[in-house]
Amino acid sequence: MGVLAYNYKRKNLSFVRGKGSYLISSSGEKYLDFVQGIAVNSFGHSNKKLNEAILKQSKKLWHVSNAFKIPEGEKLAKKLVKRTFADSIIFQNSGAEATEAAIKVARRYFYSIGKPNKTRIICIKNSFHGRTLAAIYASGSKKMTEGFGPKIPGFDHFEFGNHKKLKSLVNKNTAAIMVETIMGEGGIKVIPSWCVKYLRDLCTKKKILLILDEVQCGIARTGKFFAFEYAKVKPDIVPIAKGIGGGFPIGAVLMTNKVAKAMTPGTHGSTFGGNPLAMAVGNAVMDQIDNNLLKKINSNSTYFLRNLELLKKKYPKIIKNIRGKGLLIGIQLWDDQTKFIKKLMENKLLTIRAAENVIRILPPLNVKKKEIDLAIEIIGRVCQKY
């Protein structure tokens, strides 16, 4: 046993510092980092504005209890409310906590309107909502739940795209449908806009809640602030995390007034959630997300995807498919992707795996075109020698 448990299969590589899209390893080598902590470092490493924000706040006040008002949190909540469907927000520290809070809010809403039996949540099989007990059973993955019984009840599952099954699962005890708008760990599987609309309509018709997990695909990652904006729908509850902290652990659950009203004093809480230090960073992330950035994400995405499609055409026996939206990109190989990811790493490009033989590519949102060029060049080089 190591001093760190073996719950991660770590690569034999560590880093001493980073700047923007690049990381410097402990042996002094420079890597193009298109993992960015798994869609976490929205503005790359060592972003000047984030550095300034955390330094400034660290000299004033790190942490106070949620028993007191936290103006930095109110400021960030106002910005999120202004930009999104949400009326009200609870801050957390991670994605799993945010999805758990989303489940709690959905159940508490029905409890508060006198329908305490409406507790069941419908999810996609083999999705990903985090690693807490409820979240692994919500994800419906055998691998993630194995050995962690007893099973947490209350979740029903349908296979991605199986609308018939989905419809059959909705019953009088259903509280909500909870899906990732784009399945990240699941292999960058995009739910088409017409399906997201269908989910909204179904939830409205059945008087249940729509929870869209945007922990990975939210916060401008897809070229819109939320991925569901492409479908022009309004969900009821949205957990976020990853990108909103720019590298600092922040999670949140965004809600409409209708459901937020159920979260009366004492119903939920978190010691660290929304503390001044975290909120200062979150504010500095939000301040850097404007229409110019979204435009740039979209043009860079189009450019990146077009070039990846060209590589797919050139190497049809290696690359099966190009997936994704914005800067949430997947290269699906015909075979297991492990060796390919290793080769990319040897060529100083960092990427990360997802299900279905997919190589996930997650550049910072402010990635430069020449960095995309470099990535394309490296991927092409690896294909050529593969």
Ligand SMILES: *Cc1c(COP(=O)(O)O)cnc(C)c1O
């Ligand atoms: C990463 C992720 C989570 C869990 O976030 P943690 O911060 O690791 O707890 C939940 N949902 C989705 C869609 C994610 O990608």
